[in-house]
Amino acid sequence: MIKKRYILNFPPDSGDKAFTYHLVKDYDIRINILKAEVFPGKSGSLLLELQGKKENIEKGVEYIQSHKIVCESLDKRIHFQSEKCIDCGNCTAVCFAGALTMDKQSWNLNFNKEKCVVCELCIPACPLKLFRIDFQ
Ligand code: SF4
Ligand code: SF4
Known part of the structure; x- marks a missing residue:
């Protein structure tokens, strides 16, 4: 089992594909959505953490990319x-x-x-x- 982070960028015409469903069901990948900026009909982005077998994650990424979604590994x-x-x-x-944020009480930096x-x-x-x- 490995854990990897990816940024996905969706073009406006990528539609409402249930790709997360397929990643879980077809590739046995656990998904943690760390950040999402997705608006229907517009381009959007997702920061995902994928956990699973290395070969399954590679196949899952290929599946995502075959739907015109740019998938960049954060290594x-x-x-x-x-x-x-x-x-x-x-x-900040x-x-x-x-x-990166400032603590409102101590004014120390939090990372x-x-x-x-x-x-x-x-x-x-x-x-x-x-x-x-x-x-x-
Ligand atoms: S900590 Fe630095 S690299 Fe990380 S999101 Fe903030 S600005 Fe970007
Ligand atoms: S000194 Fe600390 S608070 Fe200032 S920019 Fe560098 S990391 Fe951020």
């Missing part, structure tokens, strides 16, 4: 040197995923790795260069 993560952070808050302004979509925008935003990409 990298953000590494954060939290101990050097001065809590200036710069990085660019983190649309909400992974929620589970919400990170590895957009890399925080890397240039931090004046102390505390973020970098780790490849898995």
Whole structure:
């Protein structure tokens, strides 16, 4: 069993395909939807975590791609040197995923790795260069 994250981008004409149903039923894949921005008739995106046998996940991704959905693997993560952070808050302004937020009580930076979509925008935003990409 492996666990992998993917970003799916839907074109406006991808329709209402029940692809999540097929991933579960036909490929025995467990799906965790981490973020969703899908609007009927418009383009949209989904951040998914897929868990299952490696070969099943590969077949499931092929199935998704055969329906004009762009499926990009997230095989990298953000590494954060939290101990050097001065809590200036710069990085929170660019983190649309909400992974970087300021604690309203202490005004310390919180980093929620589970919400990170590895957009890399925080890397240039931090004046102390505390973020970098780790490849898995
Ligand atoms: S990579 Fe993007 S989503 Fe992740 S913490 Fe940085 S700005 Fe936020
Ligand atoms: S920009 Fe850098 S120093 Fe400032 S809060 Fe974010 S991680 Fe900390």
